[in-house]
Amino acid sequence: MIKKGLKDSVWLRQVSSFTSARIIMTANNYRVFDNLEGSWKTAKRLSREIDSDSRATEFLLNSLVAFGLLKKQRNLYRNASVASKYLVKGKSGYQGDILSHQNTLWDNWSGLDTVLKTGMPYRKSHNHESFILGMHNLATLKVKNVLNNINLNGVKRLLDLGGGPGTYSMAFAKKKIGVTLFDYPETLKIAETLIKNAGLTENIRLLPGDFTKDDLGNNYDLIFISQIFHAYGQDECLSMLRKSYSSLNPGGRVVIQEFYLDETRANPVTGAVFAINMLVNTQRGRTYTVKEISSWLKMTGFSKIASRIINDTVLITGIKMKR
Ligand SMILES: C[S@@+](CC[C@H](N)C(=O)[O-])C[C@H]1O[C@@H](n2cnc3c(N)ncnc32)[C@H](O)[C@@H]1O
Numbered sequence: 590m591i592k593k594g595l596k597d598s599v600w601l602r603q604v605s606s607f608t609s610a611r612i613i614m615t616a617n618n619y620r621v622f623d624n625l626e627g628s629w630k631t632a633k634r635l636s637r638e639i640d641s642d643s644r645a646t647e648f649l650l651n652s653l654v655a656f657g658l659l660k661k662q663r664n665l666y667r668n669a670s671v672a673s674k675y676l677v678k679g680k681s682g683y684q685g686d687i688l689s690h691q692n693t694l695w696d697n698w699s700g701l702d703t704v705l706k707t708g709m710p711y712r713k714s715h716n717h718e719s720f721i722l723g724m725h726n727l728a729t730l731k732v733k734n735v736l737n738n739i740n741l742n743g744v745k746r747l748l749d750l751g752g753g754p755g756t757y758s759m760a761f762a763k764k765k766i767g768v769t770l771f772d773y774p775e776t777l778k779i780a781e782t783l784i785k786n787a788g789l790t791e792n793i794r795l796l797p798g799d800f801t802k803d804d805l806g807n808n809y810d811l812i813f814i815s816q817i818f819h820a821y822g823q824d825e826c827l828s829m830l831r832k833s834y835s836s837l838n839p840g841g842r843v844v845i846q847e848f849y850l851d852e853t854r855a856n857p858v859t860g861a862v863f864a865i866n867m868l869v870n871t872q873r874g875r876t877y878t879v880k881e882i883s884s885w886l887k888m889t890g891f892s893k894i895a896s897r898i899i900n901d902t903v904l905i906t907g908i909k910m911k912r
Pocket of ligand 1: 725816
């Protein structure tokens with residue numbers, strides 16, 4: 590009976606989870622975790638350092654202690670290990686940029702009532718830098734696992750289409766593959782700095798452009814299209830695949846990484862909710878089923894189409910057969 594009661598109230602807890610999200614995003618906006626790294630501080634001292642109200646700061650810090658993100662001894666606060674690992678700028682697992690991006694999405698999602706009426710996006714805010722750096726935060730956590738699931742045998746030249754911050758490009762380049770990172774010029778500016786900091790400038794060619802209009806180059810053995818399709822409608826995805834097909838060498842492969850839905854379109858939760866993110870932020874984007882994406886590969890001419898689920902995304906591969 591108690592168990593059933595708890596299960597019945599899951600949706601109610603989901604509704605109030607916006608409060609926890611808001612607390613963590615505000616703490617991130619004020620750089621609370623950077624300031625509480627490695628030393629114990631009172632709320633009063635921290636509020637002086639981050640230019641905030643000390644009473645409000647104390648309330649915020651106590652909630653962060655309750656979430657397990659901070660530790661508290663008497664009236665002193667410090668980062669707990671999870672905050673230290675993921676929320677302090679400069680740490681390898683840093684996720685603060687994706688939190689900033691979520692903060693932007695908060696503004697746009699606040700228009701969901703309007704979106705439901707009009708069917709049109711409500712893109713009130715956009716911060717390109719936190720979007721791209723946020724993609725870097727997320728990819729950093731999974732790049733190793735993703736690459737372990739891609740067959741790179743014989744791949745000498747690779748195109749990372751819409752490669753964003755270049756997280757995957759850098760990982761491919763470290764495997765001695767000649768990488769071309771194609772993206773908008775404003776994105777490549779951000780990627781350039783990350784690639785320079787990683788000492789990989791010589792290993793990655795930056796190709797600025799709009800892949801819906803511009804040429805992608807050719808002679809690639811593999812084209813990686815990660816988290817791109819969901820921002821576009823079916824016709825645009827098909828056109829990207831046709832372009833990719835003609836840019837590949839015979840025997841070359843396309844590898845798609847995407848959020849996905851099963852045939853009910855209501856599972857998994859990540860895919861179903863992400864469809865709404867695209868509804869709010871794009872004209873024609875959505876989450877697709879594995880069957881849909883696979884059928885596009887087939888329509889384009891790819892063979893040996895295979896898919897593998899890795900956590901909340903799917904990797905779908907197709908080969909351009911030698912004739
Ligand atoms: C969601 S991010 C994915 C980044 C990266 N592939 C990853 O998985 O981490 C989408 C990327 O596609 C780029 N992009 C979207 N539309 C594009 C277009 N028409 N031409 C070039 N780049 C585009 C964006 O600038 C952004 O870097």
